[in-house]
Amino acid sequence: MKLKIGFLALLFAFLSCKSQSNLKAEKVLQIVLLSGQSNMVGHGNYDELSTNLKERIQKVSDRVFVSTSGEPPKPLSLIKGNKSDKYNFSKHFGPELFIGLTLAEKYPKQEFLLIKKAVGGTSLYGAWNVNWTSEKALISERGKTRQNLQLFAAHINNIRNHLKRLDSEGKKYKILGVTWLQGEGDTNKETTATNYKVNLKDLVSAYRKELSIKELPFIIGQINALPRKYKKGPAQVRAAMLAVADADKNIGIIKTKADKPWSDFPKYSDNLHYNTEGQKRFGIAFAEELMKLSK
Secondary structure, eight states: OHHHHHHHHHHHHHHHHHHHHHHHHSOEEEEEEEEESHHHHOOEEGGGSOHHHHHHHHHHTTSEEEEETTOOOEESOOEEOOOOSSOOOSEEEOTHHHHHHHHHHHSTTOOEEEEEEEOTTOOTTTTTOTTOOHHHHHHHOOHHHHHTOOHHHHHHHHHHHHHHHHHHTTOEEEEEEEEEEOOGGGGGSHHHHHTHHHHHHHHHHHHHHHHTOTTOOEEEEOOOOOOOSSTTHHHHHHHHHHHHHHTOTTEEEEOOOSSTTOOSSOBOTTSSSBOHHHHHHHHHHHHHHHHHHTO
16 A cells, blocks of 8 residues: 555656646747837947847847737847938847847747837827827827827737737747837927826726736836927926836836936937937846836
């Protein structure tokens, strides 16, 4: 009898260890959502990155994929664009490059999918508003193209399409959180700046509701635009971001300095868009905050 009990105990231990081993070996795709306007689009100059950094990015690119605006996922890399009067280079990158690199190096056995939706010059009051109306868009957006954009709905649609594909392929996944880099456009008018807090709270709630994740981590990149048309705007939007983050333990914020010389997150001479180093630092900061909130 003792021999039989001992054998059963060993068999149970073996099966238990095997089950745990299979669980650890099972790959769960880690998903990060990226939303915003021009700084989330990103205008870092890829050619300014060191050879070492480029090699590190290349090394993880086979397990970090990026989908922008509903496009099929592509390996982590630069964004090909056109040279312009503002940017005299064609190899751009946004925060996703260093979000992907940082997460992949921290978790060398994991795979990642970054799903991004970002359009320059858009407002949370208008194009990104979860309660979008044409009237709000006319107040806050410049030009007919932006006035017809419904970016939150478009992002959710893109996300659902990816999840549906993964489900059909039998792949398991986990959404780590949302990274949000937007707000400069809302500083220009009293209406958009004053309503930023409630609109941001609604955005966080809408992502959580639509994705059925009650405590989905949400990370805010605090804007630091200089005063322009509406002088109080930048301070109002910055304060709104802090208030929203302070009220929810699952909302993180990357704080920024409010004025030049932008020593924390460096910018171009326009004092608005983050340069190569600024984009790199934001990407790393987003990844670190994601890791902290998803524990």
